Amino acid sequence: MSAVATPVSPMLVRLAAEKATGALLRDHGTLYLVDGRVVHAESPAAPGLDVLLTTGGRLPREGWDEAVDRAGAHRAVGRFLVDSGRLHDGELEICHLGAVFDAAFFALSPTSGPTRFRYGVGHWFGTVRPVSAEAVERETVRRRELLDAVWPYDSVDTAPVVPRPAAPGQTMGARQRALLAAADGVLTPADLARLLGRPAFHTLLDVRRLAAAGLVETPLDPEPVPPPPPPALLPVLPVADPDIALLRRLRDALEAHL
Amino acid sequence: MPGIDECLMEAMALPGARGASLVDWTSGLALGTAGDSPVGDHETTAAETAELARSAAEFDSFTSAGDPDAGGAGAEDGPPVEDLIVTTRAGYHVLRFVETSFDSSVFLHLWLDRDSGNLALARLRLRDLAERLVLG
Numbered sequence: 001m002s003a004v005a006t007p008v009s010p011m012l013v014r015l016a017a018e019k020a021t022g023a024l025l026r027d028h029g030t031l032y033l034v035d036g037r038v039v040h041a042e043s044p045a046a047p048g049l050d051v052l053l054t055t056g057g058r059l060p061r062e063g064w065d066e067a068v069d070r071a072g073a074h075r076a077v078g079r080f081l082v083d084s085g086r087l088h089d090g091e092l093e094i095c096h097l098g099a100v101f102d103a104a105f106f107a108l109s110p111t112s113g114p115t116r117f118r119y120g121v122g123h124w125f126g127t128v129r130p131v132s133a134e135a136v137e138r139e140t141v142r143r144r145e146l147l148d149a150v151w152p153y154d155s156v157d158t159a160p161v162v163p164r165p166a167a168p169g170q171t172m173g174a175r176q177r178a179l180l181a182a183a184d185g186v187l188t189p190a191d192l193a194r195l196l197g198r199p200a201f202h203t204l205l206d207v208r209r210l211a212a213a214g215l216v217e218t219p220l221d222p223e224p225v226p227p228p229p230p231p232a233l234l235p236v237l238p239v240a241d242p243d244i245a246l247l248r249r250l251r252d253a254l255e256a257h258l
Numbered sequence: 259m260p261g262i263d264e265c266l267m268e269a270m271a272l273p274g275a276r277g278a279s280l281v282d283w284t285s286g287l288a289l290g291t292a293g294d295s296p297v298g299d300h301e302t303t304a305a306e307t308a309e310l311a312r313s314a315a316e317f318d319s320f321t322s323a324g325d326p327d328a329g330g331a332g333a334e335d336g337p338p339v340e341d342l343i344v345t346t347r348a349g350y351h352v353l354r355f356v357e358t359s360f361d362s363s364v365f366l367h368l369w370l371d372r373d374s375g376n377l378a379l380a381r382l383r384l385r386d387l388a389e390r391l392v393l394g
Contacts, residue, residue, distance in 0.1 A: 058360040089261040090391035094356075094364055097262075097289045098282065129262070138301070139287060146286065173316025174338075175284070175363070198361045202284045 008108045008137045011115050016133035023121040027114075029107025032123040037130035040123040041103035046200040047193055049099050049125065055197025059086060072124040079126055096128040101139055102199035108140045143201060150205065151212035155219045157204050160186050162217040172215065179206050180215065262290035265391045269368050272383055274375025276349065277368075279304055280356070280391075283311040284363040296349070296369060307367050311353050314339050315363070341381060350377050354384040358392050366391075 007013045012024060012031065019036035029043030042048065053059040063086050071080035078096060081087040087095075147154070161183040166172070172180070182192055193203035210216040260268065262280050269278040270292050277293035281304045288304035295303040314320050321338040337355040344351040350370040358364070366384055370377065 053360050056360045058358075088392055088394040090265060090394075091358060091360070093262045094280075094289060094358060094362055094392070095360055098287075098362065101285075101287055142301070142305075143285065171318050173312075174321060176316070196361060199285075202363070205284060 008140050009115065011117065012108075012133050012137065015117060020117065020119065021122070022117055022119040023123070024107075025116045025118065026107050027111040028109050029103050031104060031107055031136070032121070033133070034122070034127060034130060036133060038100065038104065038133055038136045039127045039130045040125055041100045041107055041136075042123075043103040043106035043200075045106040045190055046099070046103040047197065049095060051194055052095055052099055052197050052199070053087075055195075058091070068124070071126075074126075075122050075124050076126040077124055078128045093129050096125075097131070098199050100131065101136065102201050104136045105140050105143050105201050108137070143205075147205060147208055151208040151218070153208075153211065153218050153221075155221050156189070156207050156211045156216065158188055158190075159217075159219045160188055161192060161207055164215055164217055166215060170213070170215070172210070172213070176206050176210055176215075179203065180210065183216070260387075260390055262391070263292075265366070265387050266290055266292035268387055269366065269384065272368070272370070272376070272380050274371040274373070275368060275380075276371055277303075279307075279367045280364060281308050281311070281367055282362070282364050283308040283315060289364065293369070303367070307351070307353060307365075310342065310344070311355070311365050312363075314342050314353075315355065341384065343377070343381070346372070348372050350375055350380070352377070352380050352384055354381075354388045356388045356391060 009024070009026070015022075015024065015033055016036040021034050021036075022032075024031040024033065028045060029041060031038055032040040047055075050061075050064050054061050054064055059081075067077050067080045067084070067086065071077045078092055082089055082092055147157075161179075162185045163180045163183050178196065179192060182195055187195065189203045189207045190200055192198075192207075193200040196203070207216055211218045266278045266280065269275060275293065277291070277295055277300070279291040279300055280289045281287065282289060286305035286308035288300050291300040291304075297303055315338075337357045339355055341355065342351075342353040344353075349372045352368045352370065354366045354368075356362075356364045356366060366388055368380055368384055370380055
């Protein structure tokens, strides 16, 4: 309902308005548009559909590979998964929409890098359920705010997840228990998302919730040590090894003048 | 073999249906919506119902299935929590968990008019829709 005050990507707004078709390439991922609507998104930070569908055993890896082999060239892998009976429509839509919003969240993360648009480029997965660019932007902003509302320390997003002992009587949900059980003190939220076959944003959000509950360490920001303020007067330099002989000669010279 | 939109349309065909949506309860995202929202904004309703669903799905008291030894770990047949019903002065809200065989956290939300809605029928129909949405 509410319009996005500051667009996440001014270029996306423009492309949506001109009903462009192609690929929007940003530092942290790519959005694919058809007629100005978002049909697919990818980000190295977010597990792809193959991971989401094969990790839990919904699809065997060979089933996925075969679908890509046979339908990738026609950009109709999603359609093929349904038509060949590997997935149901509802499953495909739920999984694909989840993956698109997940990857878009990372693809649209603030960046100083270049944003490019390659007209006409499509994705081999094909179109499942297009979403308006405005909805994707709005959801991305909402997700940023949600993370910070839960626990405003983004250092947990990229650091290894280090579990902390629960307080007596403290409980957590099954999904969070599974997340903590997989956290070995080395894997980051993105690693855990891939391992568990879950969207990366969902994992970030759960890690922030766990950190807020004290069940995951919140690393201190590795802030650079602020430089000391410039001294108003010349500082007294610490002398590690005073030159005793020089001091004696000085004392002797001074005493000689008495 | 319905997709999200067909599923929501079928839910809206129930007597007294005022609004329906498919919502992800981890993130609060509405994957699909139909009809009206009680607050005039489906996204707000999705975020709010998601918090309610998340509490029910995560608290051991609801998920342990009455078996103190299970500890809420069992997820073999059917979601540990099947549905939630909130009765308000003017309506009913039925939240039905959808179980998928890949990792997800979604539920169907149906908002019914209190006078013309049929809660028992809506519960049964939502259970059926939640199954057909993923099993075809």
